[in-house]
Amino acid sequence: MRRAFAVSAALLSLALLTLVVVASGAQARSEHAQATTITLSGWSAGKVEDDLLQTMVNDFNKTHPAIHVDYSVINGDYATAMTARFAARNAPDVFYVDSSVAPTWVKQGVLQPLNSYIKASKFDTSKFYPGLLNAFKFGKSIYGFPKDWSPLATEINVKMFRQAGIRTAPRTWAQLAADAKKLAASGVLPAGAKPICLPPDWARMLAFIYQNKGSLANVQSPAVAAAVNFYVGLVKQGLAATQQQLGVGWPGEALGKEKAAIVFEGNWLLPYMHDTFPQVLMGVSPMVKGKVNGNLGFTVSYSMAKDSKNKAAAWTLLSWLTGKVGMTKWMSLGLALPSRTDVKAIGGRKAFLAAGPFSHGWGFPNFTATYTIMSNDLQAVMNGSMTTAQMLSDVAKSLKG
Amino acid sequence: MATTTTTASESLRRAGRGSLAGARIREAGWGYLFVLLPMAVFGLFFIYPLVYGIYISFFEWGILGKVHGVGTANYHTIFHDSVFRRSIKNIVEYTVVVVPLEMALGLLIALVINAKIRGRAFFRSSFYFPSLVSSAAITAIFIYLLNADGLLNAIIGGNRAWFGDPSTALWAIVGLNAWTTAGTVMLFYLAALQSISTDVYEAAAVDGTGTWRTFWRITFPLLKPAHFFVLVVFGIGALKLFDQSFIVSSGTGGPVYSTYTPVLYIYNTAFKSAEFGPAAAAGVVMFVAIFLLTLFQRATVGRSEAG
Amino acid sequence: MLQTSVAANEAYVPPRSRRRVAGRLIVYGVLIAVALLYFVPFAYTLSTSFKTLPQTAYFNLIPHPFTTAAWTSVWKDYDFKRYALNSLFLAVTVTLINLFLASLGGYAFARLRFPGREVLFLLVLGTLMIPDQLRLIPVFVMLTNWHLIGNFSGYILISMVSAVNLFFMRQYFLTIPKDFEEAAKLDGAGFFKTFWRVMLPLAGPAIAALAILQFQGTWNDFFWPLILFGQGSEHLYTIQLGLAQLSFTYQTLWPQLMAGSILALLPILVIFLVFQRFFVAGVTAAGIKG
Numbered sequence: 001m002r003r004a005f006a007v008s009a010a011l012l013s014l015a016l017l018t019l020v021v022v023a024s025g026a027q028a029r030s031e032h033a034q035a036t037t038i039t040l041s042g043w044s045a046g047k048v049e050d051d052l053l054q055t056m057v058n059d060f061n062k063t064h065p066a067i068h069v070d071y072s073v074i075n076g077d078y079a080t081a082m083t084a085r086f087a088a089r090n091a092p093d094v095f096y097v098d099s100s101v102a103p104t105w106v107k108q109g110v111l112q113p114l115n116s117y118i119k120a121s122k123f124d125t126s127k128f129y130p131g132l133l134n135a136f137k138f139g140k141s142i143y144g145f146p147k148d149w150s151p152l153a154t155e156i157n158v159k160m161f162r163q164a165g166i167r168t169a170p171r172t173w174a175q176l177a178a179d180a181k182k183l184a185a186s187g188v189l190p191a192g193a194k195p196i197c198l199p200p201d202w203a204r205m206l207a208f209i210y211q212n213k214g215s216l217a218n219v220q221s222p223a224v225a226a227a228v229n230f231y232v233g234l235v236k237q238g239l240a241a242t243q244q245q246l247g248v249g250w251p252g253e254a255l256g257k258e259k260a261a262i263v264f265e266g267n268w269l270l271p272y273m274h275d276t277f278p279q280v281l282m283g284v285s286p287m288v289k290g291k292v293n294g295n296l297g298f299t300v301s302y303s304m305a306k307d308s309k310n311k312a313a314a315w316t317l318l319s320w321l322t323g324k325v326g327m328t329k330w331m332s333l334g335l336a337l338p339s340r341t342d343v344k345a346i347g348g349r350k351a352f353l354a355a356g357p358f359s360h361g362w363g364f365p366n367f368t369a370t371y372t373i374m375s376n377d378l379q380a381v382m383n384g385s386m387t388t389a390q391m392l393s394d395v396a397k398s399l400k401g
Numbered sequence: 402m403a404t405t406t407t408t409a410s411e412s413l414r415r416a417g418r419g420s421l422a423g424a425r426i427r428e429a430g431w432g433y434l435f436v437l438l439p440m441a442v443f444g445l446f447f448i449y450p451l452v453y454g455i456y457i458s459f460f461e462w463g464i465l466g467k468v469h470g471v472g473t474a475n476y477h478t479i480f481h482d483s484v485f486r487r488s489i490k491n492i493v494e495y496t497v498v499v500v501p502l503e504m505a506l507g508l509l510i511a512l513v514i515n516a517k518i519r520g521r522a523f524f525r526s527s528f529y530f531p532s533l534v535s536s537a538a539i540t541a542i543f544i545y546l547l548n549a550d551g552l553l554n555a556i557i558g559g560n561r562a563w564f565g566d567p568s569t570a571l572w573a574i575v576g577l578n579a580w581t582t583a584g585t586v587m588l589f590y591l592a593a594l595q596s597i598s599t600d601v602y603e604a605a606a607v608d609g610t611g612t613w614r615t616f617w618r619i620t621f622p623l624l625k626p627a628h629f630f631v632l633v634v635f636g637i638g639a640l641k642l643f644d645q646s647f648i649v650s651s652g653t654g655g656p657v658y659s660t661y662t663p664v665l666y667i668y669n670t671a672f673k674s675a676e677f678g679p680a681a682a683a684g685v686v687m688f689v690a691i692f693l694l695t696l697f698q699r700a701t702v703g704r705s706e707a708g
Numbered sequence: 709m710l711q712t713s714v715a716a717n718e719a720y721v722p723p724r725s726r727r728r729v730a731g732r733l734i735v736y737g738v739l740i741a742v743a744l745l746y747f748v749p750f751a752y753t754l755s756t757s758f759k760t761l762p763q764t765a766y767f768n769l770i771p772h773p774f775t776t777a778a779w780t781s782v783w784k785d786y787d788f789k790r791y792a793l794n795s796l797f798l799a800v801t802v803t804l805i806n807l808f809l810a811s812l813g814g815y816a817f818a819r820l821r822f823p824g825r826e827v828l829f830l831l832v833l834g835t836l837m838i839p840d841q842l843r844l845i846p847v848f849v850m851l852t853n854w855h856l857i858g859n860f861s862g863y864i865l866i867s868m869v870s871a872v873n874l875f876f877m878r879q880y881f882l883t884i885p886k887d888f889e890e891a892a893k894l895d896g897a898g899f900f901k902t903f904w905r906v907m908l909p910l911a912g913p914a915i916a917a918l919a920i921l922q923f924q925g926t927w928n929d930f931f932w933p934l935i936l937f938g939q940g941s942e943h944l945y946t947i948q949l950g951l952a953q954l955s956f957t958y959q960t961l962w963p964q965l966m967a968g969s970i971l972a973l974l975p976i977l978v979i980f981l982v983f984q985r986f987f988v989a990g991v992t993a994a995g996i997k998g
Contacts (some may be wrong), residue, residue: 038765044956072941074938074942075932076949080844087845107463192549245565253765269958276762369674372653376653376661379657428820428822431816448835450845454846513739527744529984530746531746538749540754591913591917596884630876643839667839671841677845693835
């Protein structure tokens with residue numbers, strides 16, 4: 001029996017130890033009792049970015065003594081963690097919202113409409129690129145301000161282009177096809193490489209659809225079908241390949257490993273190439289143009305929780321972060337592009353910024369189910385087991401929800 | 402092996418501890434006491450959420466709660482959803498292949514290691530190694546090795562993107578999981594093998610029974626409780642496949658729906674589309690299916706000799 | 709050793725023995741080859757941790773250039789000492805509690821009679837069939853309302869005992885002959901004493917297996933720690949949460965991630981090496997014999 005007591009005692013002490021840990025957690029919270037404490041959360045885009053945001057938060061805390069902001073990163077599955085917090089009425093006060101998930105969260109009623117605050121503070125929303133702001137506007141209500149963004153651009157392997165005798169990056173569909181043919185014929189591509197890496201992803205193909213005057217409002221139109229056929233046609237003609245066919249994880253890796261000479265990616269490609277493939281000479285050029293210019297705006301907003309208990313303070317933080325002062329600080333390291341027309345980006349981003357006026361926010365109703373269908377069906381169309389018409393019909397059905 | 406089949410209570414009574422009824426009540430009391438805490442944990446954190454989930458499945462249910470009742474509409478929705486139906490087909494195919502594979506590999510390795518060979522500790526450790534490395538790292542490594550120009554293709558030739566080809570993606574996951582899980586199965590079988598007393602083998606040796614017969618007629622049947630355990634636990638684990646399919650397909654269940662699993666369906670429907678009603682319905686369907694399967698396994702392999 | 713025994717028996721060698729030797733050599737050869745193959749992921753992890761990020765794109769086992777930058781980065785930029793301590797605390801706590809409760813419960817289900825035992829056991833098995841994703845929200849809301857979020861207590865509470873562990877102990881206890889209990893009863897031992905003094909020591913190999921698996925399970929657990937205390941409390945991070953800081957949407961810091969993974973791996977490797985000795989107890993020669 002003595003040993004049993006010993007074990008029970010050990011377990012009891014473990015329990016007590018746990019309680020101590022709990023208590024110490026509670027202690028930390030009460031330190032900032034004087035100022036209103038609000039929480040700011042987002043996912044991590046790298047230590048450099050996280051540190052920059054923390055610096056900004058520290059600046060804010062200093063200049064706004066009545067408010068104390070706790071910034072915490074959510075590593076891992078952001079959507080799941082936030083959904084759990086929403087359900088428990090325990091969400092952070094201010095947090096990131098990706099444009100793709102905004103329609104869902106708005107429909108679920110977990111985001112605070114900002115119109116009354118905008119009016120009261122006379123906040124000027126006209127400075128945001130309309131396409132980006134619209135990603136967070138539903139009906140007449142605005143649910144967040146875009147904090148930064150990126151469109152797609154055309155990135156090329158300069159060395160291969162020079163060797164093939166092509167002067168500039170392609171600017172139109174016709175030039176894209178022609179350049180790809182020239183690259184393929186010239187023999188500059190290593191074995192197993194293809195001129196273009198095109199992912200089986202509507203998050204790239206949709207830009208081409210917009211360039212052909214198509215849209216998701218009328219998915220089964222000839223304009224959309226023609227754009228899809230052009231995109232898939234490049235793969236079927238052997239001028240392009242998917243990342244799986246090239247044996248890489250994404251087109252950026254294809255460009256880096258010189259398995260493709262042309263890809264279409266956003267601003268995120270630049271730090272990746274710089275850190276991982278510094279020896280590859282990359283050229284960045286505005287996204288190609290079809291009948292018209294068309295591009296996608298991948299953007300994230302700062303939004304406020306509907307259940308926030310400190311909405312006034314949250315608004316102050318939110319409007320500061322997306323105001324001219326806050327956003328300028330955020331742009332200082334060149335990690336992102338400004339979503340405001342009155343904030344400058346650091347150098348070398350002209351190719352991206354040019355797309356501002358004609359970028360459509362990336363997001364649509366019934367996003368996850370539709371995107372799943374889009375991805376799987378496009379893979380099927382590319383390997384020939386499904387027709388374009390069938391895919392467009394599936395997508396149209398899913399968009400209706 | 403024991404030849405008498407007395408219950409604990411009867412033994413107590415024989416030891417002179419009062420009436421049989423009293424002894425039985427005491428035994429029951431202790432039984433309940435021993436399982437009290439575990440059942441409390443299971444009840445609160447498993448059974449209650451399940452019951453709650455059953456409740457939710459009859460409603461349209463958002464992040465912030467009930468929207469309105471829909472009767473069995475959610476069940477209709479998921480059974481008419483070709484993606485859900487495909488996910489069921491995928492998971493059945495996957496489980497039927499991966500579980501026997503894991504069992505056979507695990508048992509084989511356990512037998513080999515249990516034998517009197519030198520460097521047992523080394524082999525034990527090396528076969529268990531994949532289970533030690535974190536699942537995300539192993540999946541990343543496997544994705545790398547099974548690339549279109551990865552190591553596997555370098556050895557066997559060809560240019561197939563194993564995870565990118567609809568006809569091979571699921572089987573690549575089978576390979577990956579069988580390889581990493583075999584080590585864990587091995588541990589369970591190793592432990593179970595220790596409980597077989599040596600007299601049995603000595604008797605067999607004296608009778609001149611060959612190795613194969615010794616294994617098949619003696620060892621294998623004696624491992625029945627372990628078989629039942631492995632079948633149930635790893636069978637259920639296989640039916641709940643999520644992590645690898647999520648990583649490999651970036652959550653899309655591709656290529657072309659070939660790696661879409663029911664749990665991925667639940668995950669996407671609940672946490673990406675915020676539709677908890679259909680997600681709960683899918684969860685309930687899965688639970689019922691697995692439960693029936695387990696009952697069947699119990700009736701066949703798991704007939705218990707619980708005292 | 710093989711060779712000396714053959715040499716010693718040289719004069720009496722019956723034909724069978726030579727086959728035995730050849731068979732053994734083949735078995736060892738295959739075993740070693742397969743075992744080495746099993747080491748491949750570890751070797752790859754190790755070698756990547758000494759590469760620079762650009763180098764990780766290529767599959768070569770020897771890093772060119774060889775650098776320890778990732779290791780210093782992991783140690784300095786991230787608080788892995790703290791993460792390791794947190795993981796250690798949780799793993800030890802949860803494992804100890806699990807071993808106790810699972811063996812207690814497993815014994816009861818295997819050997820004690822009480823009304824509704826089979827139904828309750830089916831319920832236990834039933835818990836295995838519920839995917840985490842399904843029970844996430846109810847559990848999370850419950851724990852939030854009880855203020856057990858943002859610290860370890862909620863996590864420990866839901867991890868105190870797992871159905872797998874209990875199930876396995878039950879199966880193991882089923883294989884132990886009843887003679888032992890009867891002897892104990894005749895000696896006048898009560899139920900708990902029988903369990904503690906007689907049955908538990910007999911379950912050594914099972915306890916060892918579960919110790920390894922539960923320690924490792926808690927050590928490698930990512931999902932529940934993330935949800936229950938992994939948001940905004942960096943001082944509470946476990947090693948897995950710490951490692952998650954090294955991958956973001958368009959980039960993964962592979963060298964640091966591999967270095968961190970090896971750091972994460974060492975303690976469970978130690979646990980494994982310590983406990984795997986308990987598999988030696990008792991038995992010889994099943995399986996391969998000449």
